[in-house]
Amino acid sequence: MRHRPTVEFEDMQLLLRSGLGRLNEARFLLLQIIDAAAARAWIGEAPVSRADAAVPAPAVALQLAFTAAGLRALGMDEEVLRGFSEEFLGGMTGDDNRSRRLGDVDQSAPERWEWGGKPEQVPHLLLMLYARPGGLADWQRSVQDARFEQGFHLLRELPTSDLGGDEPFSFRDGISQPKIDWQGRQSTDPHRRDRYSNWLAPGEVVLGYANEYGELTDRPLLAETEATRGLPTTEEDGARDLGRNGSYLVLRQLHQDVSGFWRYLDAQAGGNAERREGLAAAMVGRHRDGRPLVRTGAETIPGVPPGHRLNRFTFAGDAAGHACPFGAHIRRTNPRTGDFPPDVDGWWSRMVRRLGFGQRRPGDDLIASTRFHRLLRRGRPFGPPIAPEAALSSDPPDAERGLQFICLVANISRQFEFVQNAWCMNSKFNVAQHEGDPLLGNRCPLAGGEPTDQFRQPDPAGPARTLHGLPQFVTVTGGAYFFLPGLRALQYLSKLPDGQGERMR
Ligand code: HEM
DSSP: OOOOOOOOGGGSBGGGTOOOTTOOEEEEEEEEESOHHHHHHHHHHOOOOBGGGOSSOOSEEEEEEEOHHHHHHHTOOHHHHTTSOHHHHHOTTSOHHHHHHHTOOGGGOGGGOSBSSSGGGOOSEEEEEEESTTOHHHHHHHHSOHHHHHHEEEEEEEEOOOOTTBOTTSOBOSOOOOEEOTTOOSOOOGGGOOSOOOEEOGGGTSTTSBOTTSSBOOOOEEOOOTTTTTSOBOTTTSOEESSTTOEEEEEEEEEEOHHHHHHHHHHHTTTOHHHHHHHHHHHHTBOTTSOBSSOOSSSOOTTSOTTOGGGOOOSTTOTTOSSSOTTSHHHHHOOSSOOOOTTOOTHHHHHHHHTTOSOOSTTOOOGGGGGGGOOEEOOEEESOOOOHHHHHSSSOOOOOOEEEEEEEESOTIIIIIHIIIIIIIOSOBTTBOSBOOTTTOOOOOOTTOOOOBOEEEEETTEEEEEEOOOOOOEEEEEEEEEEEOOHHHHHHHHTOOTTOOOOBO
16 A cells, blocks of 8 residues: 655654754743633744754754643633544543553652643643754743743743763663655555565654555544634545644653662672673663664665664564563564564453464564554653763762653554553563563562563573562653644644634534
């Protein structure tokens, strides 16, 4: 099912096309609407950066996203809201089951969060500011004008820091990203996708375009009226499309215990620096400089340029997990050629079957199925840099460190929630047992008391080496699901009437 979309970059926010890497200063503002009319007026004139301005990179950028509570506060009608996905409407902390599935329990429970946990701490808007070095303060001042002050209450400012491309544990980050097939060159027919590819259909990240099933993800479609006339039309039946050129944005504030991480590894390595580094690399699946643990460059991977050696690999040649443990962070979050054991049972097996894994008929989409769970990551770290040696010292410099984790997806449950739940939190991943993601796991035992705090490294020379009692290194301290609208949708939002809504189709 080849689909050549007309791509409307001029109607998309810039983040969909670029990670804005050159704008290494960034700050995210969480806002609540206190005066809907003033907020709408500000939104209507906000200098939101568009994806057609990606080259050359601008000197500053502004992006805007809304929670369901925010769309409601702006005046969106409930009937229109119902066109958004259930998980967006429910929110990241909407119910206990979702929190449990995401691993947001115990130390990471929403009640403990700095924001986003309790209803009064849920933001309405996420305003993302980016600038070249030295330019952020002026940019923020110019954005926060008088109308802004009248319309919004600043709930929280989320700082970010430039760690030169590393995350706070000192690993190079942002190496592997899916390559969006804007030209529509790749087929989404499973029978033609018989091996791992890095190409991803635009509809996996942008609403209103064909996804990896060759279909358009559900989104709010409105009848044509005076008010909706400015919105894009849908290819489906000429309705007005509030979702097209927009995306869902997942934001999680993840606190990293950098000293705890390196101290634990150092203790396990008996103080031997080389073994400590080796163990850290096994947990991530890459060395600190980004080199993957499996052999690279041997395979040609569609969508990975020949020069991008750090990303030219699959796990096909490492079926026993000797080079890269099954539980390593990058093997869980993108198993590439991942397959699953046939004999797992219970909810996991049901989930596997429901999502199309685990079938063994010829032509089944076993290899390429990971393409339904890709994420476009756009996060930024926060906190000052600290080298592992300094983190190990008896008096490490005290500071909050972590990741403002952000990903863009068209389907929150099939993409972000699946990766987080089935691949990261699940204590039975591939042949790994009793372990969650070594970086992200909350280490809480299962209901029956089974541990999840182990980490197993298969060893070609003998029995696997298993670590027990891993501490929790990453704690969730905030989060929310947002809608990142297209530019015309933003204009529509800026003209919403007070409390009156549109007729759905
Ligand atoms: C503080 C928390 C986290 C840390 C320290 C971290 C660290 C890393 C590092 C070092 C890499 C390898 C570099 C790269 O390939 O870009 C990576 C890759 C990745 N991470 Fe995370 N990560 C964190 C949270 C998450 C979360 C919450 C998710 C999603 C649920 C996630 C999904 C991914 C994905 C999809 C990749 C790329 C895998 C690939 O395609 O090979 N990460 N992460």
